[in-house]
Amino acid sequence: MTGGGLFITFEGIDGSGKSTQARLLAEHLRSQGRDIVLTREPGGAPGAEEIRKLLVEGEPARWSPECEILLFTAARRDHLERTILPALASGKVVISDRFADSTRVYQGVARAGLRGLVDKLHKLMIGREPDLTFIIDMDPEQALSRGLARQSGEDRFEDFGLPFQQALRQGFLDLAAEFPARCRVIDGNRPVDAIAADVLAAVQEGAA
Numbered sequence: 001m002t003g004g005g006l007f008i009t010f011e012g013i014d015g016s017g018k019s020t021q022a023r024l025l026a027e028h029l030r031s032q033g034r035d036i037v038l039t040r041e042p043g044g045a046p047g048a049e050e051i052r053k054l055l056v057e058g059e060p061a062r063w064s065p066e067c068e069i070l071l072f073t074a075a076r077r078d079h080l081e082r083t084i085l086p087a088l089a090s091g092k093v094v095i096s097d098r099f100a101d102s103t104r105v106y107q108g109v110a111r112a113g114l115r116g117l118v119d120k121l122h123k124l125m126i127g128r129e130p131d132l133t134f135i136i137d138m139d140p141e142q143a144l145s146r147g148l149a150r151q152s153g154e155d156r157f158e159d160f161g162l163p164f165q166q167a168l169r170q171g172f173l174d175l176a177a178e179f180p181a182r183c184r185v186i187d188g189n190r191p192v193d194a195i196a197a198d199v200l201a202a203v204q205e206g207a208a
Helices: 018-031 046-056 065-089 100-110 115-125 140-149 162-178 192-207
Strands: 006-011 036-040 093-097 132-137 183-187
Touching: 006 018, 006 065, 006 100, 018 036, 018 093, 018 132, 018 192, 036 065, 046 065, 065 093, 065 100, 065 115, 100 115, 100 162, 132 162, 132 192, 140 162, 162 183, 183 192
Parallel strands: 006 093, 006 132, 036 093, 132 183
Antiparallel strands: none
């Protein structure tokens, strides 16, 4: 892998293991001497972390889809300004657990048919896409069981139930087909090490 900033994101349904894979990739690249920023959404900057609490905690009906889009966009803008862009400008590799694709799928497709609004706000306020996106694809029923078992207190979206997770999965697969140049679908129904090996191979291929 050559020098220069690189923006990598991990996407997938709740409980798919994307957070684990983001962490494993960060650890591997650090061991190779790369300067890594491992971050997440919603969050990744002080203001964005405050907004995160509003989004992932509480009852499912706490916010309308429209309110969610505005909150996610505000958090993402803070994340972009304070964490992502400065790190990329200094040549670091930014690895983010979720980014704009989550809003495209959650609020744009599965939660409500608001993709047009999501895209307009993204163009106006974010205007940045990842260089490489991994979509960890996993059986929704198994992923939901795993997500709820964590009892993290951040399970507002898991509480929408299995049909919502099934719609999310299809939304992410459709997104991968829409953006084939940057999206890689990884089979998440396998041991963690096997998934990590495929992720690393794709990163190395893309950086060659």
